Amino acid sequence: MSIKYQNLQGNHACALGAIAAGCRFFAGYPITPSSEIAERMSLELPKHEGVFIQMEDEIASMGAILGASMGGVKAMTATSGPGFSLKQENIGYAAGAEIPCVIANVMRGGPSTGMPTRPAQSDLMQARWGSHGGHPLIVITPGSVREIFDETVRAFQLSEKIRTPVIVLYDEVLGHLVETLPLSGAAHKITERKWADESPETFMPYAETTDLIPPMPRPGDGYRTHTTGLTHAEDGFPTQNPETVVKAMKRMLDKFELHQSEIESYETVCCEDAEVLVMTVGISARAAKHAVKTARQEGIKAGLFRPITLWPFPEKAFKKIISKVKTVVVPEMNTGQLSLEMERLCPKKTKIKSINRIDGEAIAPKEILSLLQSVAKK
Helix, strand or coil: CCCCEEEEEHHHHHHHHHHHCCCCEEEECCCCCCHHHHHHHHHHHHHHCCEEEECCCHHHHHHHHHHHHHCCCCEEEEECHHHHHHHHHHHHHHHHHCCCEEEEEEEEECCCCCEEEEECCCCHHHHHHCCCCCCCCEEECCCCHHHHHHHHHHHHHHHHHHCCEEEEEEEHHHHHCEEEEECCCCCCCCCCCCECCCCCCCCCCCCCCCCCCCCECCCCCCCCCCCCCCCECCCCCECCCHHHHHHHHHHHHHHHHHCHHHHCCEEEECCCCCCEEEECCHHHHHHHHHHHHHHHHCCCCEEEEEECEEECCCHHHHHHHHCCCCEEEEEECCCCHHHHHHHHHCCCCCEEEEEECCCCCCCCHHHHHHHHHHHHHC
16 A cells, blocks of 8 residues: 655644644634644634634633633643743743643744744743743653644643643754644544533532542533632632642642653663753754764764753663763753753763854764764864
């Protein structure tokens, strides 16, 4: 049987992945370099009885998808750095109220409005720490057009199952990259969130369960529930009782640990005997993979560790590899955000070497290879 192929842009792959995962509501505001996601969703959603709304700004867009999600619909928005900043308050609300949703952030150069048409990896830390408080969420960093599609599907699966906002984070290069992919007619797993099915009289919207994920009340099923951004007890109403607060926060954070095997994802290349390890994400990882393979041909024991789930960082897997590594090379299109994380995770004896670009250009394989060669000589 002949296989049919299609040329697909990264941003379009994100939109199609959302549709395949069951997304039926999109609210957004145009912003380079993510606008193609909204454009494609505006075409695809009507075909699937979905709703597309262009909102007046990014804050309203984030609020709209939270309302849609609480109404029982899989919902998504997309943006870039400046718009992502505006969404942070509502992202924190979604984390605290445990509202499933997906946010795509196609990174561009900053600060401020920066370079809208040029790539960067400036939002790696904002994605994790941008909102207020110790909020839990998941950040996924795909590294190809194929992966943008697949990881957007997985973002919805995780969001719906674990009741959390999930951020799909990639750079402008991947967003506008066009790759040839096989057309697939295969159905993708549609993850349904856990709906409440007990008596409305005894229902507690944030009760602790064995999987630490409380069931959500389906609109129209007769459940009375209170949703707030304030710290709340199992009944959903605000509380400042220290013991109740600790219990509620611990459950909300522990559910990520309990479901770690589903959340965590990473790629390793030639890590078994690596003495120098490259750790990076996105388009920089594609350059790194080429550099590592070339370095291996030159007899340099180089390896690549690429987190696909960036946050929570796959610490256990990384620490198993890093115990034998002398040097970690961190290429990133910012001033050193992942390098800081490496300083936290690596043993004191491990040297950390950074490659940073903030000029709107992607890091080339030869830049990484040159540093690998320099490290090998010492």
